[in-house]
Amino acid sequence: MTSPSRREFLAQVAAFTAGVTLLPPLLELDRLPAAEAGAPAAKPLLAVGRNADPEAATTAAVAALGGMKAFVKEGQTVVVKPNIGWDRSPEQAANTNPGVVKALVAMALAAGAKQVKVFDRTCNDAKRCYANSGILAAVESLKDPRAECVHIDNRRFVPVKIKDAVAVEEWTFYRDALECDVYINAPVAKHHGISRLTIGLKNVMGVIGGDRGKIHQNIQQKLADLNRVVRPALTVVDCSRILLRHGPQGGKLEDVEKRDLVIASRDPVAADAYAATVHGLKPEDLAWLSAARDAGLGVMDLAQVTVKEV
Amino acid sequence: MARARARFPWRWRRALVQLGALAVFLWLARPAAPHAPAEAGWAFRLDPLAPLSALLGWTWSWWLLPAVAVLALALLAGRWFCGWLCPLGTCLDGCAAAGAPLRRRLPPAGAAIARVRWLRGSLFAALLAAALLGLPLLGVLDPLALVARALNSLDPWLRAGADHGSLWVADQVPAAAGASEPLYRWLSDHVLIQRDAVPALALLSLALFAGALLAELVARRAWCRLLCPLGALLGLAARRAPVRRTPDTTCGSCTLCATACPAGALTAGGKLDPAACIQCQGCQDACPRGLPRPARAAGPPAGEPEVSRRGFLAACAGGSAAALAAGGGEPPEDCLRPPGVADEGAFRRACVRCGLCIGACPTGGLQPLALEAGAGALFTPALVPRRGGCEENCTRCGEVCPTGAIPRLSAGQKPAHPLGLAVVDRERCIPFAQKESCLVCEEFCPVPEKAIRIVGRHGPGKPRVIADRCTGCGLCEQHCPVEGVSAIRVLRRGHASAGDD
Numbered sequence: 001m002t003s004p005s006r007r008e009f010l011a012q013v014a015a016f017t018a019g020v021t022l023l024p025p026l027l028e029l030d031r032l033p034a035a036e037a038g039a040p041a042a043k044p045l046l047a048v049g050r051n052a053d054p055e056a057a058t059t060a061a062v063a064a065l066g067g068m069k070a071f072v073k074e075g076q077t078v079v080v081k082p083n084i085g086w087d088r089s090p091e092q093a094a095n096t097n098p099g100v101v102k103a104l105v106a107m108a109l110a111a112g113a114k115q116v117k118v119f120d121r122t123c124n125d126a127k128r129c130y131a132n133s134g135i136l137a138a139v140e141s142l143k144d145p146r147a148e149c150v151h152i153d154n155r156r157f158v159p160v161k162i163k164d165a166v167a168v169e170e171w172t173f174y175r176d177a178l179e180c181d182v183y184i185n186a187p188v189a190k191h192h193g194i195s196r197l198t199i200g201l202k203n204v205m206g207v208i209g210g211d212r213g214k215i216h217q218n219i220q221q222k223l224a225d226l227n228r229v230v231r232p233a234l235t236v237v238d239c240s241r242i243l244l245r246h247g248p249q250g251g252k253l254e255d256v257e258k259r260d261l262v263i264a265s266r267d268p269v270a271a272d273a274y275a276a277t278v279h280g281l282k283p284e285d286l287a288w289l290s291a292a293r294d295a296g297l298g299v300m301d302l303a304q305v306t307v308k309e310v
Numbered sequence: 311m312a313r314a315r316a317r318f319p320w321r322w323r324r325a326l327v328q329l330g331a332l333a334v335f336l337w338l339a340r341p342a343a344p345h346a347p348a349e350a351g352w353a354f355r356l357d358p359l360a361p362l363s364a365l366l367g368w369t370w371s372w373w374l375l376p377a378v379a380v381l382a383l384a385l386l387a388g389r390w391f392c393g394w395l396c397p398l399g400t401c402l403d404g405c406a407a408a409g410a411p412l413r414r415r416l417p418p419a420g421a422a423i424a425r426v427r428w429l430r431g432s433l434f435a436a437l438l439a440a441a442l443l444g445l446p447l448l449g450v451l452d453p454l455a456l457v458a459r460a461l462n463s464l465d466p467w468l469r470a471g472a473d474h475g476s477l478w479v480a481d482q483v484p485a486a487a488g489a490s491e492p493l494y495r496w497l498s499d500h501v502l503i504q505r506d507a508v509p510a511l512a513l514l515s516l517a518l519f520a521g522a523l524l525a526e527l528v529a530r531r532a533w534c535r536l537l538c539p540l541g542a543l544l545g546l547a548a549r550r551a552p553v554r555r556t557p558d559t560t561c562g563s564c565t566l567c568a569t570a571c572p573a574g575a576l577t578a579g580g581k582l583d584p585a586a587c588i589q590c591q592g593c594q595d596a597c598p599r600g601l602p603r604p605a606r607a608a609g610p611p612a613g614e615p616e617v618s619r620r621g622f623l624a625a626c627a628g629g630s631a632a633a634l635a636a637g638g639g640e641p642p643e644d645c646l647r648p649p650g651v652a653d654e655g656a657f658r659r660a661c662v663r664c665g666l667c668i669g670a671c672p673t674g675g676l677q678p679l680a681l682e683a684g685a686g687a688l689f690t691p692a693l694v695p696r697r698g699g700c701e702e703n704c705t706r707c708g709e710v711c712p713t714g715a716i717p718r719l720s721a722g723q724k725p726a727h728p729l730g731l732a733v734v735d736r737e738r739c740i741p742f743a744q745k746e747s748c749l750v751c752e753e754f755c756p757v758p759e760k761a762i763r764i765v766g767r768h769g770p771g772k773p774r775v776i777a778d779r780c781t782g783c784g785l786c787e788q789h790c791p792v793e794g795v796s797a798i799r800v801l802r803r804g805h806a807s808a809g810d811d
Contacts, residue, residue, distance in 0.1 A: 087703050123754065125672035125701050126504070132703070151499060154506070155473050193764060194749040213750045213791030217740065251702075251758030 044267035044299050046274055047308045052260045054099035054240035060310045061236065061264035062107060071233050074112035076181035080104045081232075083188050083203055084120035084135050086249050087128040093241035094250045095129070096188045098138035100238045100262060104184055105139055105147045116147040117176055120206040123249075126151050157209030160229055164295075167221040172209035177230050185232035185268065189239050189275035191247030191255075195219055197279055198248050199272040200235045201227050201292050224291040227268065235271040237263040239278045269298025270305045277302070320591035324393065328400040335397040339458050341465050341503040341669040350666050354712030356380050356395065359452045359540050360662050364713040366441050366448075367660025371714040384547035387604060388554055392534060392541055393573075393588035398453035398522060402533060405526045406572070412527055419529040424574055427535060427586070431617035434542035436629030441659060443633035445686045449663030451539050453522075459665040459678070459689065460519035463512035465503040472497055473506075507697060509668060510677040511689065530572035535586065545585030549615065555593065556605040558582035558612045570596035576613075583613035633686075641683040643805040646693040646729045646782065648676060648707045649700060650717035660715035663689040667707035667716060673698025675784065676707060691716075693729055695784025695800050700729060702756035702783065725757070730782030730800040732762070732775045738797035741770040749773065751786035751798050762786060762798075773798065 049061030062068055072078055082096035090097050101118060108116045118139050122129040130136040130149060139149035157172040177183060187203035194216060195202060204226045205212055215222050240262060245255040259278055265271040269292050273283035283289050283300045293300040335353045351373070354360045358381040361374040380391050392399055406413070437448045449455050476494040480487040525532035534541045548554075560568050560580030568576035575587035593602040617625070641647075641654060648667060651657045668676045668691050675698030676691045683692070691707070693700055703721040711718075719727060732751075740748040747770035752762045761779035764771035773786075775798075782800045790796035 087701060124756075125704065127672070128701065128703060150495075153495075153498065155477055193752045194747060211791065213789050216748055216750050216753075216791060217746050246758060246760055248753060249756055249758075251756065255758075 043304060043306050044265060044270045045306045045308060046263065046265040046267070046270050047310060048274070049262045049264070049310050050260060051262075052258075054097040054238065054260075054262060055103040057240065057260065057262040058100045058103035058236060058238075058264070059107065061262045062104070062234070064308045064310045065234070065264055065266070068104075068107035068111040071184070072108050072111040072113050072182050075114045076112075077179075078108045078113045078116045078182045078184065079177055079180040080108065080116060080118045080184045080186055081177065081203060081207060082118065082120060082133075082135055082186040082238075083198075083206065084129045084133045085123045085206065087124040087132050088250060089132055090134045091241070091253060091256065092250050093188060093190060093243040093256045094248060095133040095135065096186050096238045097240045098134035100186055100236060100240070101135050102138040102142065104186055104236060106142055108182070108184070109142065109144050109147055113146065113182075117180070118147070118149040119152055119174075119176070121152045121174070121208070122206075154209075162225050162228055164228065165225040166295075167218050168215075168225040171226065171229075173229055174207040174209070177207040182234075183230060183232045185230075185235045187235075187237055188243075189237050189272075189278060190243035190250065191245055191279070193247065195223070195288055196286055197272075197276060197281065199237055199275045200232070200268050201272055201288060201297075204230050220287040220291045223288045224295040224297065227292060227297055228295060232268055233266065235263075235265055235268045237271050237275045239263060239275060242279060244279070265305075267298040267305070269293055269300050270302070273300045273302055274305070274307070319595045321595055324590055325403075327394050328403065331395045332397050332400040335454070335457070336461065339461055339666060339669065340501050341462070348709040350670060350710040351664075351712035353397070354454055354458075354662065354664055354666070356391070357452065357454045357540065357662070357712070358384075358391075358543055359448055359454075360713050362543070363446070363449060363662045363715070364660050366446060367656040367658075367713070367715060369656065369660050369714045371712075374713070381544070381547055384544040384551065386551055386553060388548040388551045388584055388587055388589050389541070389544045390589045392538075392544060393590040396453055396540070397457045398519075398538075399531070399534065399588070401457065401519075402522065402526045402531060403572075405523045406530055409527045416528065419532075420574060423529045423532060423535055424577065427574070427577075427616045428618070428621050429536050430538060430542045431545070431615075432621055432625035433537060434539045434546075435617070435622050435625040436632070437539055439626040439629030440633040440636075443630050444655060444658075445629075445633035445636045446659040446661075447686065447688060448539055449661060450689055451518075451537060452662055452664070453533075453538055453540050455662055455664040455689075456515075456519055456522065458669070459511075459515040459663070462509055462665045462669045463515040465669065466506050466508045469502045469506055472502055503669070504672065505674045505698075507674055509674075510694075511680055514680075515665075515678075515689075529574075531574075531588070534588065535574055545616070548587070549585045549611065551584055552606055553604050554584045554607050554611070555582055555587055555602050556607060557602065558584075558607060561601070564598075566596045566598065567593035567602055581612035581614075583616070584611050585616060586613075636685045641687070641692075641802065643801045644799065645679070645683045645687075645802065646695070646784070646800060648691055648693065648716045649705075649724050649729055650708060650719045650727045651715070652727075657715050658686050658690055660713050661690045662713050662715070664712060665689065665691070666710040666712065667691050670706040670710045671698065672701060672704055672706065673788065675699055675788070693784055693800075695787035696796055697788070699754075699785030699788040700781075700783040701785075702781075725781050728780065728782040728803060729784070731777055731780050731803050732782065732784070732786055732798050732800050734773055734775060735797045735799065738792050738795070739773065740792065740797065741766075741772040743797075745769050747771065748791065750789050750791055754785040754789045756783060756785060757781060 047061040047064035049057035051057035086094040088094035136149045156175040187200045189199045192198040243250040355376045358377045479490045522533040573588045677694045678689045708716045708718040736742040755762045766772045784800040786798045787796040
């Protein structure tokens with residue numbers, strides 16, 4: 001296999017040219033939210049939007065957190081990172097519902113974002129995934145030149161040393177995810193063979209480079225490590241339809257249930273913990289979630305979370 | 311009555327048509343074509359070797375009618391295709407123009423080429439005889455396929471060049487990045503290949519193409535005159551074409567047209583061989599009186615045919631002997647044909663070796679075979695799952711195949727045509743051998759009800775393949791995180807070592 005070495009080379013070129021200025025601020029970024037999460041005084045707020053229309057549910061949930069203007073300031077660059085991993089239709093619930101993505105992008109644009117990028121490093125052929133998920137069409141339907149659903153650019157993976165990591169000390173990350181002003185994580189909550197559920201924290205797999213198969217051994221700890229690097233300002237979990245079996249790809253409509261809800265929170269761990277309950281699991285059932293809590297990434301105990309239903 | 315020379319010389323008209331045709335060909339064969347790239351095969355629908363291959367494989371597609379029209383045109387008025395449309399011919403003419411100073415310094419080889427002009431027809435007869443007896447290699451030398459395969463082989467380098475080049479531009483001239491980055495993005499999304507692995511046999515593909523170009527430095531259109539099977543087929547058709555160059559001999563002592571002819575169509579004694587003429591109309595440009603022009607001919611052609619009857623029979627015998635010596639060649643256990651291919655022999659005969667399926671495969675899994683499955687399978691596509699599996703909803707290989715060698719299946723039909731069967735190697739598989747959890751194969755299994763089940767109560771769950779669900783797509787093999795050879799491999803169904811799990 002020659003490809004990773006070239007990719008790594010390109011990544012290094014990127015890092016040494018324009019990217020040298022990138023790494024120091026990244027490390028600072030790394031420190032800030034950790035301090036925030038460590039402060040137990042602020043009880044994290046979590047909004048649950050219930051609506052048969054995923055777009056409306058998303059808008060309501062974000063509004064309950066103070067609206068998009070609380071996250072996106074005029075002139076900022078925004079990344080909305082849905083799960084577009086599979087060549088599946090919205091009904092099959094293997095990707096984030098296009099309505100959720102559309103609502104987030106529209107709100108970020110309305111809040112005055114300079115640029116909104118939507119992307120994912122897919123598992124199946126990217127062109128098929130972008131088209132069949134409906135997400136490409138959803139973003140294009142906004143007809144705003146500031147918003148674009150772009151394909152992953154292999155030149156833009158940069159190596160990052162992960163501070164305080166336990167299992168992954170260094171990995172390559174997608175530059176746009178690191179450099180943007182506001183990172184909005186927009187996963188779908190679905191069944192997964194090995195991690196039981198894949199929600200927000202596992203969605204980081206779509207912004208890392210390299211051989212992702214290697215992450216699957218000791219995935220619990222590795223996910224916590226990777227999530228030290230990419231810190232979303234906002235996590236919006238799509239539970240409009242949930243895939244209960246045969247995840248993460250699914251494919252059978254019998255495995256999908258409509259739940260008509262969308263979760264939004266600043267706290268990525270709390271968002272995933274709540275999504276776990278939608279699947280009928282307890283947050284403690286998910287080893288990777290406990291590892292993330294132990295890493296100080298957020299609050300897992302839902303008793304410590306203010307839940308706002310809208 | 312002397313006619314005035316054309317104000318716009320034929321060579322310019324021809325160059326324009328040739329460059330346009332080459333541009334269309336390259337555009338159609340670009341690897342990044344979007345979802346329904348059926349148009350990729352359109353260029354090959356003009357290639358008369360494509361219907362010939364299809365017929366040899368007992369398949370037929372009405373889409374091949376344009377190629378029949380090209381053949382009919384040759385029967386009527388000669389090899390206009392070779393002179394005006396063939397992408398390899400255009401590359402050769404470009405090479406000739408660029409290499410003219412060098413060629414003039416080499417000793418003239420025209421006479422030597424003329425002496426061995428029997429080679430092309432004999433080779434074609436031998437290839438045809440061999441194909442009928444189970445050694446189908448016509449497509450290996452198909453000029454369109456030669457260019458398409460060379461392009462396939464260059465694709466990863468074009469991608470790498472664009473990647474590195476755009477980074478370099480953005481770094482060196484930041485002001486230019488505003489223009490170079492959108493251009494890069496457009497190329498990346500619409501033209502360039504999406505992966506960076508070099509396809510198998512890239513060096514051989516490029517060497518064949520480069521060989522044809524180098525021969526051009528020895529003599530004009532040396533490839534077309536000595537080796538090209540398509541040239542031989544169209545030449546055979548053009549031999550008795552009623553419309554051909556008139557007059558069909560040189561005039562008196564003037565041999566300007568014969569000297570100018572790039573195809574050596576005016577043989578010894580200045581007599582026209584219509585099978586050699588590529589209708590470039592260069593003789594019109596060269597003639598001080600602008601005399602030669604295509605017109606209805608009175609009698610049989612003046613020149614000698616390239617192959618004698620005895621030579622033809624000997625070539626057929628040679629081809630047959632080669633086919634019998636090579637034997638059928640049972641494909642090895644890991645030779646996985648594209649979805650829907652059922653009959654190996656018919657597939658080999660029908661495959662024109664254009665490599666379009668290989669360029670179109672989004673995962674890079676389809677690769678050309680060397681000699682793994684015998685000489686008769688050279689350059690035919692097979693899935694190498696470690697490089698890339700067969701995506702569940704993808705039907706691109708069948709869509710682009712110009713001859714129908716790969717059937718056009720819908721995504722819904724694909725599961726009924728498994729490529730093979732996945733088999734777990736317990737010595738290497740992580741949950742078996744290292745007692746650690748893994749399950750990447752199960753995650754990537756695209757079958758909605760999963761053809762890989764995770765079983766076992768003691769220790770980490772272990773993968774088990776459910777044979778009657780497995781489509782042999784190989785996505786499990788592609789993504790298996792074990793270093794080197796995958797711990798789960800797809801093997802041909804019915805093969806002895808498959809089906810035990």
